[in-house]
Amino acid sequence: MVNPETLIICEHCDCVYEKVALAKHQKTLCVRCGGVLQRFNGLSVEQRLALTFTAAMLWLFANFYPVMSISLQGLKNSATLWDSVLALSQGPITFIAMVAAIAIIIAPAFQLVLLVWVLSFAMRSQRAPGFKVCMRWLETLRPWSMLEVCLLGAMVAVFKLAGLLDVLPGIGLFALAALSLMMIRIAGRDIRDLWDIL
Amino acid sequence: MKRPPTATELNVCLCHSCGLACDMTDEPHECPRCDAPLHRRKTNSMARTWAYMLAALAFYVPANLLPVMNTTMLGNGADSTIMSGVLEFWEAGAWDIALIIFIASIAVPGIKFVALTLLLVTVQRDSDWARKERSKLYRFVELIGYWSMLDVLVVALVAALVKFQALGDIEPRPGILFFGLVVVFTMLAAMSFDPRMIWRNAPDDADLNRAEPATTPATDGAVPDPTGA
Numbered sequence: 569m570v571n572p573e574t575l576i577i578c579e580h581c582d583c584v585y586e587k588v589a590l591a592k593h594q595k596t597l598c599v600r601c602g603g604v605l606q607r608f609n610g611l612s613v614e615q616r617l618a619l620t621f622t623a624a625m626l627w628l629f630a631n632f633y634p635v636m637s638i639s640l641q642g643l644k645n646s647a648t649l650w651d652s653v654l655a656l657s658q659g660p661i662t663f664i665a666m667v668a669a670i671a672i673i674i675a676p677a678f679q680l681v682l683l684v685w686v687l688s689f690a691m692r693s694q695r696a697p698g699f700k701v702c703m704r705w706l707e708t709l710r711p712w713s714m715l716e717v718c719l720l721g722a723m724v725a726v727f728k729l730a731g732l733l734d735v736l737p738g739i740g741l742f743a744l745a746a747l748s749l750m751m752i753r754i755a756g757r758d759i760r761d762l763w764d765i766l
Numbered sequence: 767m768k769r770p771p772t773a774t775e776l777n778v779c780l781c782h783s784c785g786l787a788c789d790m791t792d793e794p795h796e797c798p799r800c801d802a803p804l805h806r807r808k809t810n811s812m813a814r815t816w817a818y819m820l821a822a823l824a825f826y827v828p829a830n831l832l833p834v835m836n837t838t839m840l841g842n843g844a845d846s847t848i849m850s851g852v853l854e855f856w857e858a859g860a861w862d863i864a865l866i867i868f869i870a871s872i873a874v875p876g877i878k879f880v881a882l883t884l885l886l887v888t889v890q891r892d893s894d895w896a897r898k899e900r901s902k903l904y905r906f907v908e909l910i911g912y913w914s915m916l917d918v919l920v921v922a923l924v925a926a927l928v929k930f931q932a933l934g935d936i937e938p939r940p941g942i943l944f945f946g947l948v949v950v951f952t953m954l955a956a957m958s959f960d961p962r963m964i965w966r967n968a969p970d971d972a973d974l975n976r977a978e979p980a981t982t983p984a985t986d987g988a989v990p991d992p993t994g995a
Contacts, residue, residue, distance in 0.1 A: 575787035577780035580901050581965040583770040584778065584787065600769050601901035601965065638927050640934055647926035652919070655926035661943035667950060668922055671915060700800050707783050711953065714912050714919075720866070721919030727863045728855075728924060732839070732934070763784050763799060 573764070576605055609758035613765075616754055617687040623750045624680045629743035631673065635722050636741055640733040648740060649673055649718070675713040676747070679755045682706050686762065695766050706759055713755070715748035772965075779806050807960050812886065814958040819882050822951035825944045826875060832941035835921050839934050847941060848872065848917060870916040871945070878952045881907045882959065889963045897964055904961045911956055914949045918942055 576585050580603035588596060590608040598605055611619070630649065637646035647655075649672055657665035682702045689696035696702060722741055729735045773779055778787040783802035788794065790806070797804050808814075833845030846854070848871045855864035881903050888900060921942050928936040 572778060572787040572789050575776075575778065576785070577773045577778065577787050579780055579782070580905070580961045582772045582774065582780070582962045584773055584776055585770055601898055601961075603901060603905065635923065636927065640930055643930050643933065645927055645929055647923060652922035652926040656918075656922045656938055656942070658938075659940075661938060661940055664918060664943045664946040665922075667946050668915075668918060671912075672919065704783050704800055704802055711912065711957070714915050717913055717915045718919050720870075720913075721916050722923060724863060724866060724916065724920050725923040725927070727860060728851075728920065729927065731858060733928075760785050763786070 578603055578605055607758060609761055611753070611758070613687055613690045613762075616759075617684070617691060619750055619754045620680060620683045620687060623747055623754060624684065626743045626747040626750065627676060627680055630740050630747050633739035633743065635744060636726060636738050637736045638729055638733050639736075646738060649744075670712055671714040672718045675709045676715055676751060679706060679709050679713055679751065682709075683754060683759075690762055690766060693766065699766070703759075703762065706755065710755060710757075713751065715744065715751055719744050719748045774806065779804055807962060808958060811958055811960040811963065812890065815882065815886060815955050818951050818955035818958055819879065819886075822875070822948050822955060823879060825947040825951065826879070829941055829944035829948050830872070832944065833939040834917065834941035834945060835925065836937045836939055837928075837934075838936070841932060845939060848945065851917075867917065867920075870913050874910050874914045875948055875952060877910070878907055878956070882952075882955055885959060885964070889966070892967055894969070897968060900964050901961055904956075904959065904964070907956050911953050912949065914952070915946070918946045918949070 574587050576587050577583070578585070578598040578601060581598060581601040583598055583600050585596070585598075585605060587606065590596065590606060592608055592610065595607040596605040597603065632648065634646035634648050635652075637644060639645075653665050653669045653673065656662075656668055682705055686696050686699060686702050686706075689699075719741075722744060726735050726737060773787070777790045779790050780786075781788055781797035781800060781802055781804060784797060784800040786797055786799045788797055788799075788804055794804060796802065830848060833847050834851070836843055836845050838844075848867075852864050852868045852872070855861075855867065885900060885904060885907075888895065921938050925936045925938050928934055
């Protein structure tokens with residue numbers, strides 16, 4: 569039987585293909601169901617690690633600087649991501665605060681920590697201690713990391729409040745915007761390529 | 767041209783965690799590469815998808831009927847539901863924002879319920895109808911999954927900002943909890959569904975008149991480098 573390492577299985581219809589090398593902007597599609605099998609991954613380990621450090625800095629900015637501030641008749645107030653999680657935590661609805669905390673703070677933070685850990689060892693062509701567990705967690709966390717939704721939410725909130733009072737976007741909002749775009753690039757599915765190269 | 771061989775025919779199994787094609791000759795329970803549990807099909811996929819979806823549907827009712835936030839301005843308090851928030855933007859002339867909230871909060875969960883029910887029912891009937899399109903539909907459901915979280919995050923941010931006691935105060939209300947549960951449960955439902963069931967008992971696609979050899983996937987864009995193929 570053929571070497572399983574060179575096979576690729578369509579997760580949508582179970583068809584089996586042989587892996588092909590892709591050039592820039594190319595992707596392979598399943599001929600039966602049309603699902604994407606492989607996508608070109610243009611990031612080297614070094615580049616991905618560098619972007620991860622940048623994203624980690626942005627995460628700090630997004631979390632420690634207010635996302636926006638408002639003023640009403642001389643009174644000022646600002647809110648960070650953590651403040652908005654706390655705002656949900658009062659009363660009987662605490663559960664949703666936990667979901668929000670995971671979606672916009674904890675999951676991205678974990679993703680970044682795991683990426684730094686795995687990639688810094690990958691730089692030296694080594695598997696990090698706990699590589700298997702880290703890689704599995706990166707897969708599990710991905711659907712629950714919702715920074716891009718949070719970004720759209722922050723923008724909707726700006727418009728929602730702009731009618732009532734003065735709204736000023738903060739450093740946190742810009743950091744959030746950059747961070748959410750970078751997470752899509754660095755924590756995407758193509759991180760699985762590490763299995764093949766290490 | 768015949769379709770490519772399936773994993774079952776080759777006695778291999780896809781690892782959902784690392785993507786390895788695992789040899790199933792010895793019936794391993796774990797992926798040899800990443801140790802994740804290995805299943806030829808997601809376990810109890812139909813029952814779990816139905817259960818999560820019906821739970822989400824039950825939460826969808828209070829999510830839309832109960833107020834999601836309370837706005838107090840200069841002593842006058844008012845509860846607002848998701849729909850009243852949309853209408854407020856619409857009447858204020860901000861039709862674009864109204865549309866974004868409407869799509870994310872009301873249309874997306876609605877589409878997910880309809881799409882998942884359609885997928886479940888057709889799979890249960892072993893339907894031969896539009897398999898490829900149903901695969902696409904499933905991928906679409908997966909893609910739009912978490913965008914309904916939008917309203918939860920908007921309410922959180924707004925409630926965190928507007929805290930001026932008597933002058934103005936915004937507080938979250940229980941509707942937002944149910945709303946968040948709808949999102950979480952529809953996401954779990956979509957994750958439990960196994961799209962490979964759509965292709966169960968598919969006839970050997972006679973309409974698949976492609977020139978590629980059976981084991982070469984269709985390439986989008988230019989022809990791949992022959993040395994790498």
